[in-house]
Amino acid sequence: MRRYLRAALTAFHALTAVVIACSSGDGGGSPTPPDTTPTDTTPSDTTPTDTTPPPAISLGLQTVTTGLSFPLLLTSPPGDARLFVVEKGGAIRIIKDGALLPTPFLDLSALVSGGNEQGLLGLAFDPRYASNGRFFVDYTDTDGNTVLASYVVSSNPDVADAGSAVVRLRQDQPFPNHNGGQLVFGPDGYLYVGLGDGGGAGDPNGHGQDPRDLLGSILRIDVSGATGYTSPATNPRADNASWAPEVWNIGLRNPWRFAFDRANGDLYIADVGQGEREEIDVSPSPSGAGRGLNYGWAITEGSACYGSSNCNRSGLTDPVLDYTHADGSCSVTGGYVYRGTAIPGLAGTYFYSDYCSGWVRSFRYVNGQATEMTEWSDLAVGGNVTSFGEDTAGELYILSSGGTVYRIVKR
Numbered sequence: 001m002r003r004y005l006r007a008a009l010t011a012f013h014a015l016t017a018v019v020i021a022c023s024s025g026d027g028g029g030s031p032t033p034p035d036t037t038p039t040d041t042t043p044s045d046t047t048p049t050d051t052t053p054p055p056a057i058s059l060g061l062q063t064v065t066t067g068l069s070f071p072l073l074l075t076s077p078p079g080d081a082r083l084f085v086v087e088k089g090g091a092i093r094i095i096k097d098g099a100l101l102p103t104p105f106l107d108l109s110a111l112v113s114g115g116n117e118q119g120l121l122g123l124a125f126d127p128r129y130a131s132n133g134r135f136f137v138d139y140t141d142t143d144g145n146t147v148l149a150s151y152v153v154s155s156n157p158d159v160a161d162a163g164s165a166v167v168r169l170r171q172d173q174p175f176p177n178h179n180g181g182q183l184v185f186g187p188d189g190y191l192y193v194g195l196g197d198g199g200g201a202g203d204p205n206g207h208g209q210d211p212r213d214l215l216g217s218i219l220r221i222d223v224s225g226a227t228g229y230t231s232p233a234t235n236p237r238a239d240n241a242s243w244a245p246e247v248w249n250i251g252l253r254n255p256w257r258f259a260f261d262r263a264n265g266d267l268y269i270a271d272v273g274q275g276e277r278e279e280i281d282v283s284p285s286p287s288g289a290g291r292g293l294n295y296g297w298a299i300t301e302g303s304a305c306y307g308s309s310n311c312n313r314s315g316l317t318d319p320v321l322d323y324t325h326a327d328g329s330c331s332v333t334g335g336y337v338y339r340g341t342a343i344p345g346l347a348g349t350y351f352y353s354d355y356c357s358g359w360v361r362s363f364r365y366v367n368g369q370a371t372e373m374t375e376w377s378d379l380a381v382g383g384n385v386t387s388f389g390e391d392t393a394g395e396l397y398i399l400s401s402g403g404t405v406y407r408i409v410k411r
């Protein structure tokens with residue numbers, strides 16, 4: 001069953017978040033409610049501006065595996081049929097020929113911290129993984145700081161070499177929350193790294209708007225060497241010396257998943273809001289795929305001024321879509337643009353969710369607008385949605401905090 005989003009927005013979801021890996025809550029190791037800063041601007045949820053009906057497709061969930069511990073990410077090396085699933089506690093698990101392998105591909109549980117928004121948060125396989133066996137992880141270490149490290153596979157293709165760690169980048173985290181953690185290789189071969197604003201409520205240190213530091217940004221770095229990284233000369237610093245060499249864009253609070261449309265290179269970012277609004281940003285490839293953009297935080301939260309009825313929006317890029325917490329939503333979970341082959345009618349459709357509400361929605365980005373905004377009631381997992389996944393064929397998955405991986409299928 002599918003329905004237009006306008007009607008769906010009236011539904012109330014009473015789910016309550018307790019442990020949120022990506023939330024607007026500002027607690028550390030214990031469950032805390034989201035901090036709410038009052039604002040006197042309450043524009044309504046973004047509503048469809050295009051009435052094109054969504055595709056006449058019925059979708060459903062196919063259970064791939066159960067019993068995982070707080071899965072946060074699913075990905076695959078290029079051309080590899082296996083599914084690699086990141087568990088928050090530090091393990092990377094493999095689903096091979098439909099079966100969850102008992103031995104983790106890699107277990108970093110001794111290295112990671114365990115606060116609500118901490119742990120093993122990101123995984124990306126080198127585009128040349130088939131030949132170099134290299135992959136990258138992002139986690140918060142036992143001191144709560146972000147570590148980006150590379151590893152290589154062992155002689156057993158289902159087990160990584162745990163002794164092969166090369167730390168590429170470290171970032172101090174002033175607070176336990178808002179650690180970002182997404183790692184994605186862009187179509188240009190560079191590694192994109194998501195970092196939140198460093199945490200606390202309302203960005204107390206102003207990292208979101210500061211291009212000189214790495215927090216509140218997506219970074220773009222070259223990790224093709226055996227150690228360290230370099231910053232591409234084509235990064236925004238080329239135009240503005242005040243920007244740190246690594247920084248690709250600024251004004252993000254906690255990008256809980258971003259992805260490139262594998263067909264055209266458009267960048268989709270889901271940025272978690274403070275206490276009022278969740279947003280999706282789409283930055284087309286022909287316009288630079290987010291290069292040098294300022295997504296607004298903490299001047300704006302979603303489409304509204306943050307903490308004020310007025311703000312200076314000069315130079316800010318507004319989201320293509322935002323939604324409020326009115327229905328019990330709390331924290332956006334960004335997904336992927338469907339580019340698989342099993343459901344051709346979904347081509348170009350971007351899926352996303354909300355951690356607390358658990359609904360699954362989609363839109364198609366056309367001419368700068370979100371169109372065909374749809375809520376897919378048959379894709380609701382009945383719990384918290386931590387993340388989406390994309391396999392090498394472009395098929396999409398939904399991950400629940402309860403430990404189940406679902407594949408989106410046609411019914």
Ligand SMILES: [Ca+2]
Binds near residue numbers: 271319
């Ligand atoms: Ca924003």
